[in-house]
């Protein structure tokens with residue numbers, strides 16, 4: 001698939017809801033009820049980070065069993081991560097930044113990549129490689145909504161999903177910008193709610209997030 005088509009897929013995934021939950025999952029058995037709660041609350045695109053041994057099994061379970069979910073993989077650092085996540089059934093991949101090796105692997109993969117950038121030079125490098133949809137990471141420590149907003153004028157062809165340090169209360173500052181399509185955040189799936197199986201609580205957080213904008 002061409003980079004243009006892969007970017008179109010990323011765009012349609014990012015347009016599904018104002019927030020992409022970033023999930024750190026310790027037990028793959030939590031994956032299906034968690035994803036059902038997010039989908040029920042109006043949040044279909046879910047990023048499961050490769051930060052725990054359970055992540056690939058969680059991605060596979062969501063891809064196989066949760067109707068309406070679009071499961072992606074986060075914390076992709078290498079070609080090996082990209083291959084493993086694609087095989088598990090991920091529909092999109094997210095990286096905190098990029099390396100030449102990861103970009104080459106993404107060119108050779110059918111799995112659409114949302115690569116991370118935190119400076120105008122990184123944005124320009126990714127634009128040269130055909131990327132128009134980027135993650136802005138780490139959004140708040142790197143400069144927050146003021147930094148991404150400042151890119152709208154010189155770099156209007158690039159649209160961002162800011163992630164990193166964003167909360168329900170700060171999300172609107174980002175979502176009101178012309179070059180922001182959605183935000184990412186871990187606040188929808190807190191560790192205590194995952195551990196205790198509080199799926200109604202996660203659905204309520206999803207519902208609040210889906211109503212943003």
Ligand SMILES: O=C(O)C(=O)C[C@H](O)[C@H](O)COP(=O)(O)O
Nearest residue numbers: 074075095096163164165185186
């Ligand atoms: O590793 C990745 O690929 C990531 O996606 C990193 C996440 O964007 C942040 O960890 C978001 O976490 P919060 O700041 O708690 O919302």
